[in-house]
Amino acid sequence: MSYKTIIGLEIHSELSTNSKIFCSCTTEYGGDPNTHCCPVCLGLPGSLPVLNEKVVEYGIKAGLAFNSKIANHTKMDRKNYYYPDLVKGYQISQYDKALCEGGYIEVDTENGKKKINLTRIHIEEDTGKSIHSKDGGTLLDYNRAGVPLIEIVSEPDMNSPEEAKQFLEKLKSVLQYIEVSDCKMEEGSLRCDVNINIVDEETGKKSTITEIKNLNSFKSAVKAMEFEQKRHIELLEKGQDTIRETRRYDDLKGETISMRTKEDASDYRYFPEPDIVDMEISNEWIENIRKSLPELPEDKMNRFIKQYDLPEYDAEVLTSSKSLALFYEDTVSHSVDFKTASNLIMGDILRRLKDEDMEIEDIRFSSKEFADLIKLIDSGKISNKIGKKVLREMFEEGKDPNKIVKEKGLIQINDEGEIERIVDETLEENPESIEDYKNGKDRALGFLVGQVMKKTRGKANPGIVNKLISKKLNS
Amino acid sequence: MDYNELSITRLKDKLESREITSVGLIEEYFKKIEEYDDSIKAFLTLNKEEALKKAKEVDEKRKNGEELGYLAGIPVAIKDNISTKGLKTTCASNIIKDYIPPFDATVIENLKNADAIIIGKTNLDEFAMGSSTETSAFQTTKNPWDISRVPGGSSGGSAAAVASQMAPFSLGSETGGSVRQPASFCGLVGLKPTYGLVSRYGLIAFASSFDQIGPFTRNVEDAAIVMNVIAGYDKMDSTSVKREKENYLDGLKNDIKGLKIGVPKEYLEGLEGNVKSQMEQVIKTFENLGAEVEMMSLLHSEYGLETYYILAPSEASSNLARFDGIRYGNRASDYNNTEELFVKTRSEGFGEEVKRRIMMGTYCLSSGYYDAYYKKAQEVRTLIKNDFDKAFEKYDILISPTTLSTAFKIGEKNDDPIAMYQSDKLTVGVNIAGVPAISIPCGLSDNMPIGLQIIGKNFDEAKILNAAYNFEKKINFKQTPDLGGVK
Numbered sequence: 001m002s003y004k005t006i007i008g009l010e011i012h013s014e015l016s017t018n019s020k021i022f023c024s025c026t027t028e029y030g031g032d033p034n035t036h037c038c039p040v041c042l043g044l045p046g047s048l049p050v051l052n053e054k055v056v057e058y059g060i061k062a063g064l065a066f067n068s069k070i071a072n073h074t075k076m077d078r079k080n081y082y083y084p085d086l087v088k089g090y091q092i093s094q095y096d097k098a099l100c101e102g103g104y105i106e107v108d109t110e111n112g113k114k115k116i117n118l119t120r121i122h123i124e125e126d127t128g129k130s131i132h133s134k135d136g137g138t139l140l141d142y143n144r145a146g147v148p149l150i151e152i153v154s155e156p157d158m159n160s161p162e163e164a165k166q167f168l169e170k171l172k173s174v175l176q177y178i179e180v181s182d183c184k185m186e187e188g189s190l191r192c193d194v195n196i197n198i199v200d201e202e203t204g205k206k207s208t209i210t211e212i213k214n215l216n217s218f219k220s221a222v223k224a225m226e227f228e229q230k231r232h233i234e235l236l237e238k239g240q241d242t243i244r245e246t247r248r249y250d251d252l253k254g255e256t257i258s259m260r261t262k263e264d265a266s267d268y269r270y271f272p273e274p275d276i277v278d279m280e281i282s283n284e285w286i287e288n289i290r291k292s293l294p295e296l297p298e299d300k301m302n303r304f305i306k307q308y309d310l311p312e313y314d315a316e317v318l319t320s321s322k323s324l325a326l327f328y329e330d331t332v333s334h335s336v337d338f339k340t341a342s343n344l345i346m347g348d349i350l351r352r353l354k355d356e357d358m359e360i361e362d363i364r365f366s367s368k369e370f371a372d373l374i375k376l377i378d379s380g381k382i383s384n385k386i387g388k389k390v391l392r393e394m395f396e397e398g399k400d401p402n403k404i405v406k407e408k409g410l411i412q413i414n415d416e417g418e419i420e421r422i423v424d425e426t427l428e429e430n431p432e433s434i435e436d437y438k439n440g441k442d443r444a445l446g447f448l449v450g451q452v453m454k455k456t457r458g459k460a461n462p463g464i465v466n467k468l469i470s471k472k473l474n475s
Numbered sequence: 476m477d478y479n480e481l482s483i484t485r486l487k488d489k490l491e492s493r494e495i496t497s498v499g500l501i502e503e504y505f506k507k508i509e510e511y512d513d514s515i516k517a518f519l520t521l522n523k524e525e526a527l528k529k530a531k532e533v534d535e536k537r538k539n540g541e542e543l544g545y546l547a548g549i550p551v552a553i554k555d556n557i558s559t560k561g562l563k564t565t566c567a568s569n570i571i572k573d574y575i576p577p578f579d580a581t582v583i584e585n586l587k588n589a590d591a592i593i594i595g596k597t598n599l600d601e602f603a604m605g606s607s608t609e610t611s612a613f614q615t616t617k618n619p620w621d622i623s624r625v626p627g628g629s630s631g632g633s634a635a636a637v638a639s640q641m642a643p644f645s646l647g648s649e650t651g652g653s654v655r656q657p658a659s660f661c662g663l664v665g666l667k668p669t670y671g672l673v674s675r676y677g678l679i680a681f682a683s684s685f686d687q688i689g690p691f692t693r694n695v696e697d698a699a700i701v702m703n704v705i706a707g708y709d710k711m712d713s714t715s716v717k718r719e720k721e722n723y724l725d726g727l728k729n730d731i732k733g734l735k736i737g738v739p740k741e742y743l744e745g746l747e748g749n750v751k752s753q754m755e756q757v758i759k760t761f762e763n764l765g766a767e768v769e770m771m772s773l774l775h776s777e778y779g780l781e782t783y784y785i786l787a788p789s790e791a792s793s794n795l796a797r798f799d800g801i802r803y804g805n806r807a808s809d810y811n812n813t814e815e816l817f818v819k820t821r822s823e824g825f826g827e828e829v830k831r832r833i834m835m836g837t838y839c840l841s842s843g844y845y846d847a848y849y850k851k852a853q854e855v856r857t858l859i860k861n862d863f864d865k866a867f868e869k870y871d872i873l874i875s876p877t878t879l880s881t882a883f884k885i886g887e888k889n890d891d892p893i894a895m896y897q898s899d900k901l902t903v904g905v906n907i908a909g910v911p912a913i914s915i916p917c918g919l920s921d922n923m924p925i926g927l928q929i930i931g932k933n934f935d936e937a938k939i940l941n942a943a944y945n946f947e948k949k950i951n952f953k954q955t956p957d958l959g960g961v962k
Contacts, residue, residue, distance in 0.1 A: 039576075039577065039578050042802065043797050043802075044576065044577070044578075044803070045558070045564075045566075045571070045574070045576070045679040045680070045797065045798075046557075046558040046576065046578075046580060046676065046677040046678055046679045046680070047676070047677075048675060048676050048711060048712050048713065048714075049713065050710065050711060050712075050713050051713065078793055080793055080796060080840070082796065082799060082817050083813075084799075084801045084813060087797060087802065088796065088797045089793070089795075089796020089797045089798075089799060090793050090796055140801070140802075267841055267842040269793075269837065269840035269841055269842070269845070271789065271793070271840055271845070271849060274683035274684040274714075274790060275683050275713060275714060276713050277713060277714065
C-alpha cells in the first residue's frame with residue numbers, strides 16, 4: 001500500500017511595524033497587561049479604525065518576495081464571531097479581495113526543487129490574549145489586540161512533514177530578510193496551522209482533512225504532522241476514516257489531541273468593512289516597494305556562488321540569515337580568502353553560536369577582527385590550531401586577534417633552522433620512538449611531531465615539523 | 476427677558492455686551508430644566524456642576540479679555556449616543572446604563588474648543604433604533620407641543636429640549652431621519668449633513684455607512700453656526716472627507732432668484748392632514764422668492780424603506796456585537812460558561828426593538844441569504860443614489876414634506892413595528908444616498924408643526940441653508956409650543 005500525504009499550511013505572522021494596524025498603540029511584545037491599548041484597539045463604543053499605511057506596505061513587500069500578484073484594488077471586510085479576546089465581536093480582515101493572490105515558495109526535495117504554491121496573502125488584525133488563571137477563570141490581555149498580521153495560505157502542495165518544515169524555514173527566512181516580521185514562534189509572532197490528510201494511491205481513497213492548531217515551534221509542527229500522518233494511515237488501513245476536526249499537539253505526550261469538531265463550521269457573515277474605504281494600489285507604489293526590497297535569500301545565495309566561488313552548500317548556509325550573510329561579506333571585504341572565511345564561519349563560528357544559543361548579532365568581535373584572524377592563519381603567522389584558540393578568546397573577551405597573539409606569544413615558528421634545532425633535540429630525547437618507527441610503527445611519527453609541538457607550545461609550523469622529522473627518520 | 480427664547484446669535488450678543496454672565500445664563504437654563512423636564516423627560520443625565528464650572532471659566536476669560544471660542548458660554552444638550560468624557564453615555568440602553576466613556580467624541584472636542592457648555596445628555600430610542608423615542612429603556616420623552624404625542628425619534632430628547640427652551644441648541648444623530656423627523660414633529664430646524672462631513676468618531680455606531688451627527692436649532696442661521704463648529708475632516712474617522720473648511724454663514728442671506736427646485740412626486744403620496752395643502756403653500760412661497768419649482772421623479776423611491784431596513788440592521792447587528800458584557804457595561808449575574816454569559820447579558824441588556832433589528836441584520840448577512848438581501852440592497856442603494864445624482868444635474872435643490880403626518884400619539888404605533896418604520900418613508904432616501912438635507916417648520920396642522928424638507932447634493936449644505944433661510948424669513952413662522960400645561 002502506498003500512501004501520499006497532503007499538507008496545506010496557514011501561517012499568521014505578526015508584522016514588525018511600530019504601531020498597530022488601526023491605531024497608534026505600540027506593537028512591542030510584552031509590557032504590563034492592557035497598557036498598550038486605546039479606545040480603538042479596545043473597540044470601545046464610538047471608536048473607529050484608521051488603517052496604518054505601513055501595514056499595507058509590508059503586506060505588499062511580502063507578496064512581492066513570494067512572487068504573488070499584488071491587487072490594484074483591495075478592501076477590508078468584517079469577520080463576525082463572538083469570543084472574549086475579540087473586542088468588537090468582529091475581526092477586521094480581508095475576505096474576497098485579498099491584498100496578494102498566488103505566489104510560491106521553493107523547497108528542495110530528493111527530486112530537485114519543488115514549488116509550493118500560495119493561494120493568497122492578506123492583512124488583518126490580531127486578537128487579544130486569553131490567559132487561564134488558576135482559579136478556573138480567564139484573564140484577558142488586550143496588548144496584542146490590533147497588532148497587524150499577514151495571513152499566508154498555501155495550496156495543499158506539500159507531501160511530507162519535511163517539505164512543510166522547509167517551507168516554513170524558507171518563509172521565515174524571507175520574512176526576516178525583508179524585515180516585515182521577526183518570526184519568533186515562541187513569542188507568537190509566527191503561528192502555523194496545518195491541514196493534513198492522506199490519499200491511498202492505489203484506491204484513490206482520501207482520509208478526511210484534519211486541522212492542527214496552536215503549534216508553538218517548527219519542531220513540534222513537524223512532530224505533529226508526523227504523528228497525524230501516521231494516525232490517518234492507521235485508520236485508513238483499518239478501513240476507517242478520520243473525522244473533520246481541529247486538533248492540538250501535546251509535546252509531552254507526543255500526540256495530537258482533539259480540540260473541537262468542525263461539524264458546525266462557523267458562518268462568519270463576512271461583509272465589507274464600512275468604516276474603512278476601499279484602497280487603490282498604484283503600480284507605481286508597487287514598483288517603488290519592489291525597488292526597496294533587499295536582495296532575497298535565493299538571489300543572494302546564487303550571487304555568493306558566483307561572486308565568491310563557493311559551493312552551493314556553503315552559499316546556502318551563509319545566506320540562511322541576512323545578518324550571517326552580511327558578516328561573511330564584511331569579512332571578505334577585507335581581502336581574505338573566500339573559502340577560508342566560509343570554512344571558519346560554517347565550522348567554528350556557527351558551532352559556537354549553536355552551543356551558546358547565540359545569534360551572529362551577539363558576538364563580541366567585528367568582521368574586521370575576524371578578517372584579521374584569517375589573515376594571521378593564511379599568512380602562516382599562526383597555525384590553524386592556534387587560530388581556533390584565538391577565536392575562542394575573541395568570543396570570550398572580544399579582543400583584537402593581533403593583540404591576543406602578541407600578548408600570548410602565539411606567533412607560529414616558521415624558521416626551518418629553528419625548528420630543525422628542536423627536532424634534533426626531540427629525536428635525541430626519544431631514541432625508542434625512532435626505533436619504533438624503523439620497525440614499522442608509523443604512529444611514532446605522529447608522537448614525535450606531537451613532542452615537538454609540545455616543546456614549542458604548539459607554535460611550530462606543523463607542516464615543517466612533519467617534513468623535517470620525516471626526512472630525518474627516513475634518512 | 477426670556478433668554479431661553481433667544482437664538483445663538485442673540486445670546487452671543489447678550490453675553491458679549493455683558494448683559495448677562497455665562498453663569499447666569501446657565502442658571503437660567505437649569506431653572507427651565509427643573510421647571511419642565513419632570514414632564515417632558517428630555518434629559519437622561521444633567522451636567523450642572525461641570526457646566527457651571529465651565530461657565531465661570533468663560534466669564535473669567537471674558538473679563539480678562541482672553542480669546543474665546545465662537546460659542547463661548549452657549550449651553551448645548553447632547554444626544555446620549557455621543558461619547559462625552561467622564562459623563563455617562565448610555566444610548567438609552569440597560570446594557571450600558573452606567574458606561575462612562577474615557578474620551579470625547581470629536582464633535583464634543585469641537586464644541587469644547589468653541590467654549591460651548593454641555594448641560595446634559597438627552598433621551599433617544601435605544602441605540603438610535605426607532606422613530607418616536609419610545610424604545611428608550613428609561614423613559615418616554617413628550618412632545619412639548621402636546622405631551623400626549625411623541626417628539627419623534629430617535630433624537631427625541633434633543634428635539635424636545637430645544638423646543639421646550641431647555642437648551643438653545645442640541646446635537647442629535649441620523650441614520651434614517653432621526654434628526655429631521657423629530658425636528659419636523661417639534662417645529663425646529665434639524666440638519667443632516669452630507670455623509671463624511673461631520674466626524675463619526677465617538678458616535679456610538681448604529682449603521683456605519685448611514686450615521687451622521689446633526690444639530691437642532693431654533694432658526695437656520697444658528698444651524699449654520701453650529702455646522703461651522705462641528706463640520707470638518709477628522710483623521711480619527713476614515714470615512715471623514717478631506718476638503719477645505721467652509722464658512723456656512725457666507726452667502727447664507729443671498730436671495731434665491733433663479734434657484735431651480737425639484738419636487739419628487741413620489742414624496743407627495745400618502746400625506747395626512749394639512750401636510751399636502753401646506754406643500755402647495757410652500758411651492759407658492761418659493762415661487763414668490765423667485766425660484767423655479769417643478770415636479771420631477773426619484774424613480775426608485777418606493778424601495779427606500781426596504782433597502783434601509785435591510786442594510787441598517789445588518790450593519791447594526793455587527794456594530795452591537797461588542798456589547799458582550801466582557802469589558803464594560805452590564806454583565807449577566809449567573810452563567811455557567813462563556814456562551815451563556817454572552818446570551819444572557821445581551822438578552823437581558825437589550826430592549827425588544829434592538830433585538831429585533833439585530834436578528835433581522837444577522838439574518839440578512841448569513842450564509843445563503845447574503846446575496847438575496849444584503850448584496851441586493853446594496854445594489855438598490857446605488858440605484859437610489861443615482862436617482863439623486865441625476866436629479867442634481869438639473870435641479871439645485873429638492874423639496875418635500877419631512878414626514879407624512881404631524882406627531883402621532885404616544886403608544887399609537889408601538890404594537891406595529893412596520894407602521895413605525897413607515898415614519899421614515901420620506902427621510903431614508905437621503906441617508907441611503909448620503910446627501911445633506913434640512914427640515915424647517917413650514918406651518919401647523921391641528922396645532923402641531925409640519926416640517927419642510929430641503930435636500931441638496933453632496934457637500935451643498937450652503938445651498939440648502941440659503942434656501943431654508945430665505946423661506947424662513949418669508950413665512951416668519953413664529954409659533955412656539957404653549958408650555959403652560961407642561962410644568
